[in-house]
Amino acid sequence: MSQPQPQLAPQPLTCAEYLRDILRAPVYEVAQVTPLQTMSRLSERLGNHVHLKREDRQPVHSFKLRGAYNMMAQLTVAQQQAGVIAASAGNHAQGLALSGKQLGVQATIVMPLTTPNIKVEAVKGFGGKVVLHGNNFDEAKAHAIELAERHGFTFIPPFDHPAVIAGQGTIGMELLQQNGHLDYVFLPVGGGGLAAGVAVLLKQLLPQIKVIGVEAEDSACLQAALDAGEPVTLDHVGMFADGVAVKRIGDETFRLCQQHLDDVITVSSDEICAAVKDIFEDTRAIAEPSGALSLAGLKKYADTHQIHQQQLAAVLSGANLNFHGLRYVSERCELGEKREGILAVTIPERQGAFLDFCHILGGRAVTEFNYRYNDDSLANVFVGVRLQQGQDELDNIIADLRHGGYPVVDLSDDEMAKQHVRYMIGGRPSKPLQERLYSFEFPEYPGALLKFLNTLGTRWNISLFNYRNHGADYGRVLCGFELEQQDILSFTSYLRELGYQWQDETENPAYRFFLAQ
Known part of the structure; x- marks a missing residue:
């Protein structure tokens, strides 16, 4: 018989109850108190006192360890003996694996087939059992839930559970202990667990501190929920900052963020790249894109709101970066600045x-x-x-x-100009073409590019092709097709059935300037 999975409390926890749970969370049985480091160079440049909470210094190089351990430590003996399971391609997986090792609980993590080997090996190194399944996170999660029901595992969610939220909230407690004079705290938002936990603590103890959520502009699920008044599901999220690439914010995390965040700001991929560079120049640490997200928001918010001579803190939430992704960061950081x-x-x-x-x-x-x-x-x-x-x-x-x-x-x-066209200058056709241009994004599973070419290239002539990948688990393609006007409707219908993210770029000015007839 399968063990019941922990559910959200029938009645949402009060702020006082969250404060109690944060203060008594046993996370330091496995997590570290991470330093709050002053960024001297950036402070001078911005005219503020900028501090960086170094969660990359955790044993798993991200904050996710806190929430995973706090929830697992509170399971019943029967649940711990049955084991736990999660779906993750990144930091939650490693946090769960190490927590399981510390507690003597078997942790199974379902990871998409597209997961880079470095992440798979990291989870195994922390004692986790890896199951590779599906071509994306949604397929991996569905399989993890199926395995939980079949084997009686307890499913450990990455953010939307009070115990996980309270575990992440311990970061806020450390911030106040390390600098009790903070004016602003900037927090990255993906599913909202970190932002919810830290915000509810700060607003209970020092409500005068302004708490700002920061989202990547291509995965701004919190802002979408705030606009709608409730959580909504985004049609698509960008994968550059994959640690925050969440289509729908959690129900409980949204409730807390809506109540306790003072503001939300979104930043571009280029602005994130610039923040990665800032962190390296000040600390010599190499942040993953989502790890630099809150600093990018700090910089933009301080500039937009003309903030000067204030105490500002951001959280470097993780440093599990695929090394080859630095190519993209290096190319784009100057644009972001x-x-x-x-x-x-x-x-x-x-x-x-x-x-x-x-x-x-x-x-x-x-x-x-x-x-x-x-x-x-x-x-x-x-x-x-x-x-x-x-x-x-x-x-x-x-x-x-x-x-x-x-x-x-x-x-x-112009994203297409920066991503593709700058590498293709001079590639005009030598004869007139009825050409239309499309950009695609698809997961990097084995055979993905071959499937793309076999599916489209055998039905329509490909007249232009540029493929770019910067070490991520997805690739970007710019592709031209010879299409008569009467073919466009059937072609776009076929694209929708194919299931890849795509966009018509035919009217893009960079294409018109440099590649079109």
Whole structure:
């Protein structure tokens, strides 16, 4: 007979009950009190006192250990003997595995087939039993629940349970012990467990502290829930900050975040990359994207709200980064800091035109210049320019170029231009084509690219193809197809059936400038 799974309390816990549970959580039987480190360089740059809570210093290199252990320590003897199970491709899996090892409880973790081997081996190294199943998290979770029912395992959720929330809330207790004069605390939000636990504690003890939730703009499930007044399910989430790539915030975590967070801010992938760089420059630690999320929000919020000479804290929530993902971070961090601008500029095809163009730039460093001869009159160039003064400087450059007779389009926020087109400059077709352009994102399981090509390439002619992967468990493809007008409806219907995330990019200006006929 299967053991019952712990459910949310029939009546939600009061704030006082959460405070009690946080204060007596036994997490320090396995977790560490992590340092609150001052970021000297960033503090000077921002004109504030910036502190970083180093949860990357936990034995599993993330905060998830706290919540997993707190819940597992409270299971009955029968539940512990039966074992526990979870679905995770990352930090929750490692936290559960180490908690099980500490408590003598068998922990089974269902991980998608797409999970990088480094994460699988890390879970095994902490004593967890790994079951690889499914091509995404949803399929892995469904299998984990099925196994829980079949074998009597207790399912340990990653965020939406009072015991998990209370375990994560111990971070807030440490923050107050380490700096009782904080003015703002910035917390990453995925499913909301960390933000809920820390916020409910801070607002009970020092309510004057402003507590700000930070979300990745392509997985902002909390903001969507706040707008709707209740949790909603996002159609799609971006996977760059995979630790917070959650489609639906938890019911209990939403209740607490709605009640106790003072504000929520979203940040872009480029802004996250810039925060990864800031952390490295100040601490020499390498954060995973979701680990740098709250610092990215701190920087943006301080700038937007003109905050000066305040005590600001952010949580470095994890450092389980696939090393090859640093390629993407390195490419994009300057854009995230507004230290680089990307422009499409039309220049006349005559001798000395490029020299005149450089004179207008006024000696600024050119970080990238892509050009290929097109015709005898005009040429389109893809140019990167290093900036010292951010967006205002870029606006001045654009104004100077236009005044000098150079048509220009700012591509600094054009994802397709930054992800694909900059590597494909000069690839115009040699004959007229009825071409439409699409971008795709699909999981990196064995045979995924072959399936893509076999499914689409055998029915429609592929006229353009660029594949990019930065060590993540998903790949990005930019693909052109020869399509007559009467084929478009059936083609898009087929794309929906295929199940990959896709977007029509035919009208994208970067494509029109550099790749289209």
